[in-house]
Amino acid sequence: MAILTEEQTMLRDMAREWADNEAPVSAFRKMRDAAPAAGYDAATWTAQAEMGWTGILVPEAQGGAGMGYVSLGLVLEQLGRNLVATPLASTAAATSAILMGGSDAQKAEWLPKIAAGEVVATLAIDEGPRFDPAKIATKVEGGKLSGVKAFVPEGDSAQLFVVAASDGLYLVSGDAGVTRAPRHLTDSRSHAQVSFDNVPAEALGGGVELIAHVADRAAAAASAEMLGMAESAFAQTNDYLKTRVQFGQVLASFQALQHRMAKMFTELELCRSAVEGALEAIDSGRANVAQEVSLAKAVANETLHLVSREMIQLHGGIGMTDEHDAGFYLKRARVLEAQWGNAAWHRERFARLNGY
């Protein structure tokens, strides 16, 4: 456990309590069945904004809490536990871009609205189905941006896009020239192909390098959500093994299963360290953020991959049914695994950053 400030401890506990009381997995199921076009429940998003979570990264001067990435991660971890579906992570990713590359005027225009929960924002980098920030065809000419972005998270409802073009990041707002085509993935969340046709775009400072820095922050946040998912999937499985009786005894009494749970526990502990390490590195402005993020995302991918598979297998038949929640974790896990770089991508970058 990272050493949390009193403020962070309160934030974590509040988020956990809220998620358990107001947004359990049954709320996600209800949203999945209702299938709103935006891909999330509006009241849930409003509640998060009212608690100030949309302003966690936003400085106090612009109406936020200025708490940073460890704090954001604590909240996303709690939301991940219950698969809470809102645009919090995507809005935070866009916020990172404005914080790092925005002019004073851009910050003044957008950050207060984001902190107040008035704007859903997102980050649009990829143009294909696999994360590849080096391959961007989107172009800006004379202040007008054109390009097609694939599988943009919250692309169905976002009002503000941070769009990667060949020379850096741009802000695009408004609907003129923007075409959204929903892409229904296994996780029942919002993803859309978004086409920009000659739309007015404002450059953020920082050039091409900013793309990687922002993607790293998005990946770190995704890792925190994945950690929460893995923790909850693990805990539910552990509880099940302690109650399911076969051969006259609880499954938890079988050593072969005990060892599998012990192995997962071990991976989860390593994962928590890696995720917290990345978030702390960002907050303290360390030089090795990229390496720490690659570590966190690769480890979170592998851990959640393992736990989401084992959750189904160890639940047996009941885990394969739609009535049970195990499938939700599996279906969301693979989407987050693919987002902002899969394990192989981050292992490759980790090696490159370390000069081998």
Added chain:
Amino acid sequence: MATAPDIDASANPLDIFRAEAREWIASNFPPSLKGKDNAMSAVEGPHTNSPEEDAWQKAMGEKGWGVPTWPREYGGGGLSRAEARVLQEEMQRAGAWNPIGGMGVMMFGPTLLEYGSEEQKREHIPAIAKGTVRWCQGYSEPGAGSDLASLQTFAEDHGDHYVVNGQKTWTSGGQWADKCFMLVRTDKTKKHEGITFVLCDMDAPGVEVRPIQLISGSSPFCETFFTDVKVPKSNRVGQEGEGWTIGKRLLQHERSSLSGGGSTAGRMFSGASLGQIAKKYVGVDGEGRIADADLRARIARHEMDLRSFMLTLRRTALEAKSNQGPSAATSIMKNVGARIMQERSELLIEIRGFAGLGWEGEGFEEDALKDVRTWLFGKAVSIYGGSTEIQNNVIAKRILGMLDHQ
């Protein structure tokens, strides 16, 4: 394909049979059905046959070649094992497939031939051989999965019949089955010896079927409820208390049919190889290799696993043929088949990225959408028919001679 050489009819009885089989297939198998095996459709849903499929099923049913080694007197083909192999070779050569399948063929038929009364065999086997009656399996219960012998569905003795009450689950194809073979409890004082094997009509009063929706979105399994269902004693196979012995024998047939998983798994996925799909989605480096070296190594590892599995299937088949008795390697088949199928699905998702995670709607290739559902349904393969854990118990105890946990 080149024309096969003429067969010298005086040479060898198997060659005579080969010529006969070839000719029969040529005049009965509709060429339009070449390669369009609908074997999986029986599992996936209620399949409506095309007129060609109907004709082919009827021809094979009447010939008895859908169940080639079953006795001719009950509607089987009456072929020797060697002849059945020749028939299979000739079917493959012609691109033909066996239209007679399902649980009746794979599990129940062989078991009834071994344990059923003469009346029962005459009543049920011919319909299975013709593919006209569909069977489902009433084994698992909500509280009796891996520990099947703890089943509670009770059959009360009412003289010439039983009255059955209880709930079965994971009834594959229960919603479109005509009949059910099931394990019931006739004695509550004994665990294994209190179990009896009976046959029940699915349209009998008191039988209620509710499909279970899986994470893949499909509902191939059901919950089946039995409320005061009358089962005549003439529908009991074997004696009271013999159900566990008979039921276990049937599970051996189930496992040997499921262990073919590797070859059927191959059919369940889209045609192109993982390597080709990866080249398309990931791109290649200057030397034409998949641009992601990490992924490339894992694809190679998977393909090697698959190749080892196929070689093991071949080895065990050869060993069985040369009468060395069943190879110990048969015990690993179900687990390895499940592992390969599941890993292939996971690799396909990783290769395609978001394009490999489509649930429905626009923006996805048809193959990719199909592979997503196969990935999700595939999670069942290591659970049903004896989970991976149960198969490992069997290996540890029966093959390795290790002690029972209890």
